[in-house]
Each structure stands twice: as C-alpha cells, then as structure tokens.
Amino acid sequence: MTQPLKILITGASSGIGLTTALHLIARGHRVVGTSRHPEQFDRMELRAKVMRDHGRYRYREGRLEQTGSRLPRELADLDVLLEKLILVRLDPNQESSVCAGIGEALSALEGRIDILISNAGLGIFGPVEEVSAELIQQQFEANVFGHLRVVKQVLPVMRAQKQGKIIFTSSIGAMMAIPFQSHYSASKIALERLAEGLSMETAPFGIQVAVVEPGDLNTNYNRTTAKAISPLPDSTTSLDLESLHASLQVPGSSPYYPRARNAWRYIVASLPLKPSPSVAARCYVRLVEAKHLRAFRYRVGDPGQTIPAQWGRRLLPDKLVEWIYTLIYELNRK
Secondary structure (H helix, E strand, C coil), rough: CCCEEEEEECCCCCCHHHHHHHHHHHHCEEEEEEEEEHHCCCHHHHHHHHHHEEEEEEECCCCEEEEEECHHHHHCCHHHHHCEEEEECCCCHHHHHHHHHHHHHHCCCCCCCCCCCCCCCCCCCCCCCCCCHHHHHHHHHHHHHHHHHHHHHHHHHHHCCCCCCCCCEEHHHHHCCCCHHHHHHHHHHHHHHHHHHHHHHHHHHHHEEEEEEEECCCCCCHHHHHHHHCCCCCCCCCCHHHHHCCCCCCCCCCCCHHHHHHHHHHHHHHHCCCCCCCCCCHHHHHHHCCCCCCCCCCECCCCCHHHHHHHHHHCHHHHHHHHHHHHHCCCCCC
C-alpha cells in the first residue's frame, strides 16, 4: 500500500468517476469528487448507481433484464466508502464555478492535490450534417474546454508542490470515429492532443500526464448521451430500451435515418452487457499509485473490443477498418 494521496476527480457522481473514487477511497486515499449538482445525490442514490453499474444483464424474449448485481471485493464495504466520499459543486463550463470548486476541494484536501483525474464529459449523437452548431459547441465545451479550465486552476498548485499527476478520461472513440458520434470522437482526440503537449510542457515541474481510453462499459452513459439530444426522465436507465430508442432525434425524413437508427439501437442494446466501470477504476488506481507513468496512453475495457480496435487501427487499411465498423454498428441492417 502506498502513502495516502490527495485526489480530485471531476464528474464523480456517476459512472467511471464515481466507481473510481470509491476504489481509491478503499485503498486509503483522500478523495474529493465534483458534480454540477452535488445536492441532488444522496448516499442512497449514489449507492443505487453503483449497484446498477455492477449489475448483470441478459436478453430474454427480446427484452433486457437484470439478473442480479455483484460488487467487486474492493467495494464490499460500499456504504462505508460512500460516507467517506466528498462531493463539491463544480461546473467545468463556468469559470467562476471552477474557481470556487477548486478552492473548496483544496480546503478539503488541506491545500494539496497530488492527483487530478479529469473525467467529466458528455456525448452527443447525430449526423455531422444535421447536428446543430449549438450542440456541437456544448460537446466541445464539456469534453475540451471544461477540462482546460480545471487544469489551469490545478497546475499552479502542482507546480508549487513540484510534483503531481493529471490523468484525463478520453475514449476508445479517439482511435476511430464512432458513426453518428463523430463530434464526440473529435472532441476526445482534441483532448488527447492537448494532453500530449501538456505532458511535455509540465515535465520539468515533476508533473506527469496520461490519458485513459475506456472502451464500452456498463454505465448509464446511454441516458446522458440521449439527454444531450432529447430530455429524458432522470429515472430512465439502460434497461428502458423503448424510451432510449424513442429518444433518437434524427427524424424519419432524414436521409441518414435508417443508418442512424441502426447504430443507436445497437449502442443502447449492447452497453449493458459490457464490463462494469470497476475495470476502468482498477486502471486508474494503478496509475495513481505508480511512482512513474511508463506510458502516456492506457486502454481499458472488454479485450474483445479494445485489442482489435488498437491493432486493427495500426495494421489494417483505413477503408477496411471503416467497413468493419459499418458491420459492428449494423449500419446496413434492414
């Protein structure tokens, strides 16, 4: 066990951020997470999110059903871990909120931030031609500029300490554009290029930088992706396939509708069957506790997805990779 570290995680009220925070607390680290609306999440609601993300699912007679939940051993004392989680208000899209949130986090962490896991973000879905400029701006605000606002507030703290780590949450979508999520993929590769430059710029100050590229994981990401396009009730989960299918805002009159419908139906149907976010959380724990980061980019998730994506992109012609993605996302399915 390493010496306890003081860690700040953005976007820690759900999904990868929440699960990673709990794994790190279980290791004895001091963790402060951020959320745009922390007052909306009591411990019971956070507990329900963790249990849902670690649920087991199957298809039966064309319907998705949960067959149970199994927490990993690291989260066996889930209620105790949740009591130790500190959530502060921070909206990465608002400069004043970032300043106030970082200040509150520093107070809770006794003036020190050893690790920043810059995780907050969102996704949108739609054809490149038809997605509005306003929605595209929201995508890049959340997945690029929001990260930059947080990093710019944390860097002076780490430079004064003469050490620190900044770990960005990217996506396997940065390797190859996901059909009808091109804007999301573009924002993630933009974030990675900024992180690459940042790594070289901050090396003299003892600050290490890395990115984690998660593949598909069993989180409630589908609901938040759809919400960026069509508002859904907060009670909607990945099990509500009919609601998620209906949330697709590409109109039937669009020339892109058949392929967009197929891609969206594949995405919402497949995500609940993927590994839990604990797969990614264990990667973050290793990076947090490592004295030196031996690489810049780390890929985590279902090996059946991440390994072919990585080596296929390196070894196969671009057009062949494009054809494979067309098959995976069932774009031409009748």
